């Protein structure tokens with residue numbers, strides 16, 4: 001008998017102990033199948049063998065009405081006794097090779113995988129799928145290892161590329177984090193995406209399992225239909241002219257709409273960031289308290305998180321979650337990430353919690369994020385060294401982090417993981433004042449807000465909308481062109497007079513000047 005098709009889009013793992021009070025298991029199961037569940041696993045951790053078989057048999061009977069196959073958690077004997085379609089095995093359960101010998105040839109076998117070696121072993125053993133997790137923290141299972149995190153899934157997917165072994169993620173997946181889960185969990189090399197998600201509580205604990213299942217399934221299906229591009233990117237052909245025109249268009253949008261830019265930043269540069277934001281004609285809000293974040297995310301158009309002195313990590317985490325949920329751009333400036341291990345750990349936690357639209361840093365910061373020691377930081381500043389292959393660094397990091405990456409310097413490199421552009425404006429006096437890089441972050445966040453405002457329709461299945469590469473380029477160009485104009489002024493005598501002149505030149509920047517002075521090359 002041929003193997004039945006395996007549709008992992010919405011994989012329900014059962015959990016009778018998690019039902020809402022008064023809800024019958026079989027009724028809940030039937031409703032979730034009506035909502036579009038595509039595969040069911042019977043997971044019974046407390047039942048004895050007779051009860052497990054009884055529950056499995058009844059579950060199979062109900063699932064048959066919807067033509068949905070049923071797998072059994074851990075137990076080959078229960079699978080054989082109930083006539084289920086296969087099993088899901090854990091790493092300490094029976095090996096796949098032995099299970100294959102005991103089960104009929106058409107039986108489906110899935111296995112849990114929490115790292116690259118387990119994924120590779122599963123593929124080599126001919127697993128039909130791997131259950132990758134735990135993705136997020138969950139109360140439905142006592143976890144013995146750290147959660148994998150969304151950013152941990154990609155390398156496992158790369159290992160599976162080219163094989164017939166499919167992949168679902170499991171652990172803490174809910175409607176509120178599903179797009180972030182799917183968007184972040186992509187192979188950085190293969191761009192392979194998940195085949196679906198496995199959930200327990202998001203459906204089982206719901207008093208309305210049909211609606212819960214429908215909602216999750218529609219998000220998975222919408223994500224699949226959208227291209228697996230980085231954050232929000234439409235696959236646009238880039239030319240220097242189209243980029244210049246786009247940047248000027250965003251500038252006009254900023255002046256028309258005055259976007260509100262929420263900034264969590266450091267106490268060294270907060271004043272400059274507020275002033276540069278006002279100078280571009282946007283409106284800054286500097287707010288850090290976690291309790292304010294839901295209201296601010298509703299009100300504001302973009303968020304800048306500048307690591308700076310990292311005194312507000314709780315606010316950074318809370319803010320990012322809210323902006324992701326509202327699909328509004330987040331620009332992350334990991335200032336001085338290479339300087340301390342606390343900063344590195346904090347950045348990891350932040351990027352595992354929410355998805356940035358743009359990560360911006362100097363070569364030292366980008367190098368630390370990329371995991372390269374070719375260019376080192378000096379505290380929060382870059383050492384002035386450059387990468388031998390900056391194109392590869394920004395492109396690969398953009399692919400890995402699934403967002404636009406901006407590496408500032410004498411030349412600025414920007415990539416969305418597909419295209420790479422180089423900007424060659426700017427003046428060396430930018431290096432002589434404090435906060436030039438931080439101000440570039442504010443400008444990028446403002447142009448990204450405009451890029452999102454440009455797109456009226458919802459990009460269903462995407463974690464954001466708007467052309468974030470264009471937004472990043474616009475922000476960097478605005479500050480670097482203004483710096484050239486400021487440095488050329490006769491009243492500028494050094495770094496002290498340069499800073500106010502820079503703010504003036506951002507304020508007076510015209511679309512014509514941007515168009516005439518912007519030095520943009522498209523490298524890939």
Ligand SMILES: Cc1ncc(COP(=O)(O)OP(=O)(O)O)c(N)n1
Nearest residue numbers: 074088089090091112131132170198
């Ligand atoms: C689809 C899916 N993925 C992973 C698991 C976890 O299985 P395991 O590691 O064996 O843990 P238990 O479920 O047995 O507690 C799963 N059940 N399903």
Ligand SMILES: Cc1ncsc1CCOP(=O)(O)O
Nearest residue numbers: 134138140171172199200201
């Ligand atoms: C069985 C299992 N394996 C890894 S996490 C998990 C529990 C998933 O449950 P929930 O979807 O409620 O977080």
